[in-house]
Amino acid sequence: MITQKEIATLKSQGILAQKQEGYFSIRILSRTGNFTSKEIQTLAEIAEKYGRGYLGETTRLNLEIPWIKYDDIEPVKSAITAAGLNYGGTGKKVRPIVTCKGTVCLHGLYDTQKLGGICHDQFFGQELHGKAKLTFVGCPNNCAKANTNDIGFVGQSYVQYDEDNCTNCGKCTKVCRAKSLTLVHKKLVWNEKLCVNCGKCAQVCDFEAMTEEARGVAVYVGGRMGRSYRFGDRLTDLYAVEGIPELVEKILETYMDLGTDGERISAVIDRVGINAFEKTLLERLED
Template sequence: MISKDEISRLKGEGILAQKQEGYFSIRILSRAGNFTAKQLNDLAQLSQKYGNGYLGVTTRLAIEIPWIKYEDIENLKADLKEAKLAHGGTGKKVRPLVACKGTVCQHGTYDTQKLCSKLHDKYFGYNLPSKTKITLVGCPNNCAKANTNDIGIVGQVYVKFNEDKCKNCGLCTKPCRQKSVKIVDKTLVWDKDECVNCGKCAQVCPFGAMEVDKQGMAIYLGGRMGRGYRFGDKLNNLYQEEEIVELVQDILDTYKELGNPEERICKVIDRIGFDAFEKALMDKKCINE
């Protein structure tokens, strides 16, 4: 019989007890959701050697090898180290970071993979009052549901409309899935409240009537899923890619200062109010600058 303390220790390393006595799943970390072809080959071989010959993909873009016998764990860890593969991803800390494929997706407004890799290298495993999830998406399609994470980063393109330049041709209405730009009585009408800041209208306008005003990232704080979902609250400012790494540090420091043990960011915000959290964050950001 494996002791509870031993099971807890292994869980802290990303080695999770299965409900089948004596068997474990080991969680191998990706880097921004990516593995090399060689790494996948190595994982396939390890799953044959130690497991039942298959792999599972987690919602945080890690890979798990299940059906590992307890007595094989140390040998598997050594083989993973030799293959330069890391395991982990549990506990009161920053969990595996997730990014959409905005780097190669035609809708992506910034290099999600590059930025996620930077954040992974700096913050993965960072100790906090409770688990903290960070997700990056490249556009308002929000494929990876960034606003249901503790920290969500969403690519945004703010546009401005110059009526004097508009020819009312309707070209910009075709890529607008929100129908925030439309022709009414042969005149183009832009509904700012319906716009989600994808910037598609500015890409196709040949007359400069729809132009990019600002481009950057919206930051959502306090989202979560699971037992009681919550959508994150959006910070007032739009941020540039070069600001994000330091901004995330300020967010985590603010959370550590304001949060109680076991309290996720959403619970801190619910307790003190989002305005108070944002003010504390902005005060810290000003001091650090």
């Protein structure tokens, strides 16, 4: 008979009891959602030998092998480790980091995989008051829903409009999905309130009427999903890509100072307010 204490211990290792008694799913960690083809082949072989011949994807871009019998857990762990892979990803710590495909996507405004990988290497598994999920998306399309994570990052391109250079050709209006750019009586009108900072207009403009003024990352803190959800609060500044690892470090330090055991970042911000949280964060960045 498997005890609840054993089940809890296994869960802390990323080995999760199924509702089917005696069976477990083992979670294999990715690095920002990527596995090599050789790693996939090895995991497929493990699933064939010990499971039921299939792998499941998690919402945080890891893989799970379900239908592992209790007596086979140790051999499966050994096989995963021998392949140079790791299992885990649960508990009060920084969870596996998710990135969109902004690295290769036409819309990506920065290398999401590279930045996410740097942060994975630096922060994954760090012990905290509660779990913390980090997600990097490359553009305002926000495919991976960054603002529903404890810390989320969204690529931004701020543009400026020079009316004197504009020929009113309308080329920019065709790529503006937000409809912030329109032709009214054959004259370009830019509604800045509708602009989502994707930068597409500057990319297609041939006359330097729409130009990129600044490119960086918008940062959201305090988002969460689950039984109760909360959209993250956006920090005031736009941050340079190269400064994000330090920013993450300071956000986590601020969270640990202001929070208590069991609180996620969302709960801390609900309690102290985003202004107080950001004020403390900025003081740390200035030190």
